[in-house]
Amino acid sequence: FVKNGKLNVFFVVGGIAPSMDNLAMTDIAVGFAEAGYEVVNVAKLDSEVSNPLNTNLIVVGKPSENTVANLLFGGASNSLTPGEGMIKLFENNGYVQMLVTGYSAEDTRKAAKVLQHYDNYNLEGKEVIVTGSMSNPQVQESAQPIVVEPEEPETENHQPQPQPEPTPEVEEPQEAECN
Numbered sequence: 001f002v003k004n005g006k007l008n009v010f011f012v013v014g015g016i017a018p019s020m021d022n023l024a025m026t027d028i029a030v031g032f033a034e035a036g037y038e039v040v041n042v043a044k045l046d047s048e049v050s051n052p053l054n055t056n057l058i059v060v061g062k063p064s065e066n067t068v069a070n071l072l073f074g075g076a077s078n079s080l081t082p083g084e085g086m087i088k089l090f091e092n093n094g095y096v097q098m099l100v101t102g103y104s105a106e107d108t109r110k111a112a113k114v115l116q117h118y119d120n121y122n123l124e125g126k127e128v129i130v131t132g133s134m135s136n137p138q139v140q141e142s143a144q145p146i147v148v149e150p151e152e153p154e155t156e157n158h159q160p161q162p163q164p165e166p167t168p169e170v171e172e173p174q175e176a177e178c179n
Contacts, residue, residue, distance in 0.1 A: 001056055001058070001096070001098075002037065006037070006038070007032060007037050007038070007039065007042055008056055009042065009056040009057060009058055010042055010043070010044050010049065010055060010056070010057050010058070011025050011028060011029060011042050011043045011044070011057075011058050011060065012043075012044050012045070012046055012049055012052075012057050012058070012059045012060065012066065012068050013025045013043070013044075013045065013046070013060050013061055013066065014045070014046045014060075014061045014062075014065040014066030014067065014068075014069065015045045015046055015047050016065050017060075017061045017062075017065040017066055017105075018065070018105045020105035020106060020108065020109050021060050021061040021065070021066070021105060021108060021109075023109055023112075024060050024061075024100065024105075024108050024109040024111070024112035025043065025058075025060045025112070027109065027112040027113055027115070027116040028058060028060070028100065028112050028115045028116055029042070029043070030116055031115055031116035031117065031118060034116075046059075046066045046067040046068045046069075047067070049068055052068045052071055052072075052097065053071070053092040053093055053095065053097070054092070054093050054095055055095055055097075056095050056096055056097070057095075057096075057097045057098070058097075058098045058100065058115075059072060059097060059098065059099045059100065060100045060101075060108065060112065061100075061101060061105075061108060062101055062102070062105075062108065063101070068097075069099055069101060072088075072090050072097055072099050073088070073099055073101065080101070080102065080103040080107070080129075081103060082103050082104070082107075083103065083107060083131055084102065084103050084107055084129055084130065084131055085100070085101065085102035085103070085107040085108055085109075085110045085111030085112075085114075085129070085130035085131075085137075086099070086100075086101050086102065086111060086127065086128070086129055086130065086142075087099070087100055087111050087114065087115065087123070087127070087128050087130065088101075088126065088127045089126040089127070100112050100115060102130070106134065107130070109134065110130050110132070110133070110134050110137045111130040111137070113134065113137050114128075114130050114137050114139055121139045122139060123139065124141075125141060125142075127142040128140065128141060128142060129141075129142050
């Protein structure tokens with residue numbers, strides 16, 4: 001999610017998501033900021049992402065509350081049990097989408113806490129399950145990784161697909177002058 005030293009990813013939360021999902025997204029952004037990356041203009045609502053399979057994304061929330069999460073995870077969303085969160089990678093069209101979800105909003109935030117402090121965890125493979133508590137999340141390899149093939153979003157009237165989202169541009173602040 002980093003290209004030429006800058007973030008090359010959008011953080012996506014559902015427009016109807018609970019506030020806990022916004023906090024989870026903020027936790028992840030704080031982790032990037034603590035790692036030295038500038039986190040500016042990278043947050044989007046799910047309705048603002050025109051072509052999610054052609055964009056690097058970190059998608060936060062449950063499929064029932066985030067249309068991009070639903071596109072990625074769809075019917076497999078009922079595979080988590082109470083107390084479980086999940087971090088799952090998808091690769092589509094040369095881009096990577098990371099889904100951070102959970103059985104509940106609290107479980108989603110617990111998974112986000114793992115990403116915030118990713119260097120404290122063994123995050124290998126394409127899917128991990130997060131258990132434990134909010135203050136002490138535990139990561140385990142998924143015993144039976146879920147295989148999901150996201151479907152291309154349907155476009156009305158078969159119009160050409162929109163171009164991929166551009167890399168977020170970071171604006172350098174101008175030095176102020178006092179007269």
